[in-house]
Amino acid sequence: MNNIIVAKFGGSSLADSNQFNKVKSIALANEKRRYIVPSAPGKRYKEDHKITDLLYLCHAHVEQNIPFGDVFSVIENRFLELVEELDVTIDIKEYLKEIKTNIAQGASADYTASRGEYLNGLILANFLKYEFVDPVEIIFFNEKGIFDEERTQRAVSKKLLKIDKAVIPGFYGSMPNGDVRTFSRGGSDVTGSIIARGVNADLYENWTDVSGFLMADPRIVENPKNIKNITYRELRELSYMGATVLHEEAIFPVRKASIPINIKNTNSPDDEGTYIINDLSPASYAGSITGVAGKKDFTIITIEKSMMNIEQGYCRRILSVLEDNNVSFEHIPSGVDTVSLVIAQSQLDGKLERILKEIEIKCKPDSIDVHPDIALVAVVGIGMLRTIGISAKIFEALAKEDINVTMISQGSSEINIIVGVENSNFENAVRAIYNAFSK
The missing domain is CATH 3.40.1160.10 (Acetylglutamate kinase-like)
Known part of the structure; x- marks a missing residue:
């Protein structure tokens, strides 16, 4: 010492x-x-x-x-x-x-x-x-x-x-x-x-x-x-x-x-x-969350293409469009035939139509859907690690407030779950999740 x-x-x-x-x-x-x-x-x-x-x-x-x-x-x-x-x-x-x-x-x-x-x-x-x-x-x-x-x-x-x-x-x-x-x-x-x-x-x-x-x-x-x-x-x-x-x-x-x-x-x-x-300290609060925070004003661009998962370089071509337009993304949730780009709306100012057109030309998707005015809410906590029922508790709290979830993202570290909701539901979503875990 x-x-x-x-x-x-x-x-x-x-x-x-x-x-x-x-x-x-x-x-x-x-x-x-x-x-x-x-x-x-x-x-x-x-x-x-x-x-x-x-x-x-x-x-x-x-x-x-x-x-x-x-x-x-x-x-x-x-x-x-x-x-x-x-x-x-x-x-x-x-x-x-x-x-x-x-x-x-x-x-x-x-x-x-x-x-x-x-x-x-x-x-x-x-x-x-x-x-x-x-x-x-x-x-x-x-x-x-x-x-x-x-x-x-x-x-x-x-x-x-x-x-x-x-x-x-x-x-x-x-x-x-x-x-x-x-x-x-x-x-x-x-x-x-x-x-x-x-x-x-x-x-x-x-x-x-x-x-x-x-x-x-x-x-x-x-x-x-x-x-x-x-x-x-x-x-x-x-x-x-x-x-x-x-x-x-x-x-x-x-x-x-x-x-x-x-x-x-x-x-x-x-x-x-x-x-x-220190991160190495064992969590003494298993089953709980540490905090909930979030930000408004994101746009989700969802690209759908059959057999996308076996087409080599497909996601690279999508991301190259963002790079060419000097746009960075926040998250990329994906499915077998879909990939979504979560982007801050400030990044897309005046660029959205051009980006959509370039994705159409370079990637030839079956469809592109755009969801603006989305808020991201992050639920964070080491205590969530390998704890059964945390996700259920979050979504139950949101369902009780009639809040629709448009996106879900969870990293492999399991210390955070991010949900996307409409901007108008942001404050209610934060309150609902906090109340579910703070009792």
């Missing part, structure tokens, strides 16, 4: 001075919290703006030769107010001046967007009396902009294990030439995971504004139960289907080192939260 906890705090956790004080109390409450990873300031209230959004807007203004001073002044005022209220000894005006100059001179979108984390990191390090470590020194991307895992791992270990306590901003690192490179939005979660693996932490805490994962979306299900434990694989499935508490790529670095992740609430620090644990 290294007695090290890496704690990442999201934008809502660092939105204003009041939140900064909560973070300080949490960080100093446990000596093991040696490495802190901050996001840029988030919204303080519903109509407020995230700092990262404003920085992207500044960059867009410069690209279009539009003055960005008014937008940048909003950013300046946020940070000036923060420094004044926290009474930290940092000349934030000089940093802001340098950043504004660089943006005006055509700094990249990645550099511009990363400055929210950079400034927040400087302020938090001063506030906590921790050392500041700029991620450009320890998190690296290769010439193609792909994360360089091995080089980063060595650099993080070498640099941080010599430092007792440090603040490392999230979201960005550097290219081989030193230019700033960012992860995708929400990438501070990934940074925290990289740091946790690099220092071989005992635990990676991810502090946000919710007390962990819920079994279902609270906007759909009233007061859904909290998920106490979830495996990396279950998290991937639920995150992919829209359960967005943690950036789905954040699990990979810590998964390799079997480091658990604890999702915690900055505003309710005593709540247990959710532990994301």
